[in-house]
Amino acid sequence: MLVRRRTTALLSALAVLLAGLAVPAAADVRRTPADCAAALDCTAADIDLMTMAERLELVRGMQAGPAAALGATDRWRNIEGVITFFRDHSLGPSGSWVSYVDAGIVEGIERGIAIALGWSSDTFGNPGSALWASYLTRLSTGALGTRSAHDRAWSEAEQASTEHGDALAAAHGQHATPVEWRFYQFSEVYRWALRNRPVVLDLLAVYGPLIHPALARLRVPFYDWFTDVSRSAPSYKGCEMAYGFAQLHPIAGVVGVAGLFLAYVAELFDEYLVDTSD
Structure with a gap:
């Protein structure tokens, strides 16, 4: 009887072990x-x-x-x-x-x-x-x-x-860390620009000449480049720029998302000129 009990216990333990090997926990499945x-x-x-x-x-x-x-x-x-x-x-x-x-x-x-x-x-x-x-x-x-x-x-x-x-x-x-949150604000600027084409183009018409001599003239192709969801280069370069700014400090004196957009425009426009120079 003692041998039978030990054998049954051993078989039960073995069954549990095999079941655990055969069916991995959900958290382990990638x-x-x-x-x-x-x-x-x-x-x-x-x-x-x-x-x-x-x-x-x-x-x-x-x-x-x-x-x-x-x-x-x-x-x-x-x-x-x-x-x-x-x-x-x-x-x-x-x-x-x-x-x-x-x-x-x-x-x-x-x-x-x-x-x-x-x-x-x-x-x-x-x-x-x-x-x-x-x-x-x-x-x-x-x-x-x-x-x-x-x-x-x-x-x-x-x-x-x-x-x-x-x-x-x-x-x-x-x-988010402070750096990550400042970086996140750049993505907010991007989505805002997508939703507000006329407003952005008006801002570039008014403030563009103060940022770059060619910006007002090229504001439409620049805007279309920056907001083109079918291109990876603008977002990658924008991330590099935004993360670099975010690691340094908040952009001082900026009010609202439109102001933040204008604060980024100078760097973004330089990237646009390089990316489209060919």
Whole structure:
């Protein structure tokens, strides 16, 4: 009887051990970029576990894969530029404020594509998902024919996803450092510029000559370069500039987002001239 009890206990322990080996805990399962791009069902928690290089692969995979059916093969190249900047500067490790904010943005895009394609109606609790779905649906049907209408819809979706990522970070006890928050303000300037084309062009017409002799004359192509979501170079260079400023100190004497935009324009315009010189 004693031998039988010991044998039964040993077999039970062995069964538990084998079960643990056969079925890994959910927290240990890391989704691959290719898997997420194909299935469009990875959560912000899944994305937070990815490196920035993996997220770059995911965004590119979504554009080349399922988003292509919606005519969105290059609608997040500017986000590629931001993620590439994070990768190159070793920013945004898993569990950090930068990582959670970025994960919220990428999750919103992913779920927006899935909803627009009719694969699912689940937003994963991300307010940006429905806005991205609306943007993609209108994009695919030609309802965003003007640059102003397109950029406004894009920026509203990205704004909601970004704010969700910030809330997600706060829920995990992560908050921006002063440098990160000043850097974040540059992204706010970018989204504001997307939503306010006439205002920005008017500002450049008035203040452009004070910043650079050619700026007023080139304000439209400059604005279109800066806000072009299908290009990664402006966002990457803008991130380098903004992060450099953020590490030094706040920009003194600036009032409001329009003032912040003008404070960045001199550097941005120089980058524009270099990038378009060919």
